C-alpha cells in the first residue's frame with residue numbers, strides 16, 4: 131500500500147485550527163511571521179501555538195528575508211522544528227543558520243519554468259527540503275495560485291521536496307497524481323477568507339490527501 135503524503139497546513143493562527151490540523155492527521159503545521167501577511171502571528175503567539183502543538187507534529191516557522199536579529203529572536207522564542215525561508219535568502223545565509231540552529235532548513239522556491247529547477251540546485255546540500263510553490267505575487271507565498279505541475283514530471287529530485295500553491299481539497303488528489311509529491315502544503319485552500327482558516331476545509335483537505 132502507498133504511504134500517504136506528508137501534509138503541512140500553513141498559516142495557522144488559533145488553537146482551534148491547530149487542533150483541527152492535529153485531529154485530521156496533519157504531519158506539519160506552519161506559522162507565518164511576516165507582518166504584511168494576513169496570516170502573520172507575533173512571536174509570542176507563535177511560541178504558544180508551538181507549545182500547544184506538542185511533540186507529535188512538526189512545526190515550521192516561516193520567515194521572509196528576515197534580519198539576523200529577527201531570525202535569532204524568532205528561533206529563540208518559538209523553537210520550531212523547521213525554519214521555512216520564503217524570500218530571496220541566499221544559500222550562504224541558510225548555511226549559517228543551519229550551523230547555529232537545531233532545526234531543519236526548508237527553502238521555498240517559486241517554480242516559474244524549467245530554468246528555476248537548475249537555479250535552485252544552489253541549495254543542494256544546504257536545504258533539508260525544497261518546497262515548490264507558485265511564483266511570488268503581491269505576497270511571496272499564500273497566494274492561492276498554482277504552478278505548472280508538469281514542470282516536475284521528469285525532474286530527478288536531488289533533495290527532499292514538496293509542493294504548495296493553490297492546493298485545495300478538490301485538486302490535491304490530482305496534484306499528487308501529477309507530481310508524486312511526498313509532501314503537500316496548503317494555506318488559502320483551507321480558508322473562508324484571507325487569513326481565516328476553516329476547520330471543515332482543513333478536515334476535507336487532510337482526507338482528500340489520504341491522511
Ligand SMILES: O=C(O)c1ccccc1NCC(=O)[C@H](O)[C@H](O)COP(=O)(O)O
Nearest residue numbers: 140167271272273274295296316317318
Ligand atoms: O501564507 C502566507 O501568507 C505567506 C506569506 C509570506 C510568505 C509565505 C507565506 N506562506 C507560505 C506557505 O507555505 C503557503 O502554505 C504556500 O505559499 C501555499 O499557499 P496557498 O497557495 O495559499 O495554499
